[in-house]
């Protein structure tokens with residue numbers, strides 16, 4: 001089903017028509033949230049505390065959709081009969097606490113729901129200054145996004161992290177292997193490792209500095225201590241919306257249809273733990289202590305106008321093997337700008353705004369999400385609804401486009417200077433990293449991926 005998502009259509013929700021607002025009628029990203037009326041102020045809890053020590057259990061999250069400065073409650077829409085022209089299973093999925101049930105309804109249902117939401121939020125033509133009763137009902141189901149408490153939008157059983165940015169791989173490789181920065185397999189396959197799904201946390205959740213074995217190059221033995229080289233990684237996550245049975249492969253031409261949407265992701269990394277433990281089996285405890293995801297999942301249908309070709313391969317690079325080869329004209333990448341910001345405790349005390357550390361674009365990835373998905377299933381591995389395939393650190397070629405501190409500070413050798421006079425090679429306690437993403441294509445409204453934020457807590461030795 002193709003949707004009438006005309007780029008000129010306006011919403012009766014005024015803030016959706018703000019050209020710089022980022023959440024226009026054409027975007028409609030999903031989230032899981034607790035409406036402000038239900039939640040009251042959120043106590044800041046330690047995510048690591050046992051469940052029994054958490055304050056009173058809170059009501060189950062509702063699914064929501066972002067429109068202007070508001071979150072519209074899908075659960076409320078369903079209860080008020082505003083989704084009743086949709087199939088029963090879609091209505092039921094809108095009453096769930098996470099997006100998995102909607103994902104399992106399949107791409108036709110995703111499109112139908114999006115079309116219905118578009119219709120409910122679109123301004124009447126000709127524009128009327130008077131609200132209709134239906135508009136008043138829908139408006140009563142909205143929570144200002146600034147007051148909403150967000151939760152993880154998806155139940156994720158498996159999280160795989162790739163290494164799809166050639167610039168990142170090359171910059172990091174140069175630090176350790178100046179003569180041969182890229183491993184020989186880089187041009188042939190999207191390199192990845194299995195991450196840890198249990199420690200995925202939603203934006204805003206504090207991240208505790210991990211302990212681990214660290215060994216300085218000159219020391220005879222490792223020591224067990226809090227990480228001194230804590231880093232972030234600016235990434236984009238793709239959610240699997242259609243799985244595949246164990247033993248089956250997803251052909252490259254089908255792969256894009258298995259993806260539900262994109263979010264921002266911060267793959268926090270303890271470089272000192274990582275560099276000691278990673279050989280020969282790859283990342284382990286240096287990564288698995290926390291991974292932050294943004295609350296918003298932008299559906300692929302909303303991303304369609306921002307699709308673009310993968311950056312061309314250099315003439316000297318080999319062509320991908322047939323099972324990974326997409327026709328050159330395939331729009332398998334996305335023109336989305338991604339940025340990382342840092343604010344320290346001292347900066348916040350002095351009311352100095354967060355500083356931008358990097359800006360890069362997803363279109364510069366060497367491998368597409370479709371290629372990552374096809375490669376992931378090429379051995380018959382089954383992907384599940386809600387699984388995350390993350391891009392790996394998104395970096396560009398130019399200075400100022402490196403998506404982690406390891407790269408920016410050349411392994412900690414060249415610290416950053418901040419407006420307070422503070423210097424950073426790696427993250428200190430109290431530092432807050434915020435990832436942002438947006439697309440700004442001519443003739444289309446600005447669209448925002450929202451924010452993925454996390455503040456570093458002391459290791460609590």
Ligand code: MN
Pocket residue numbers: 161162233235267392393
């Ligand atoms: Mn990563």
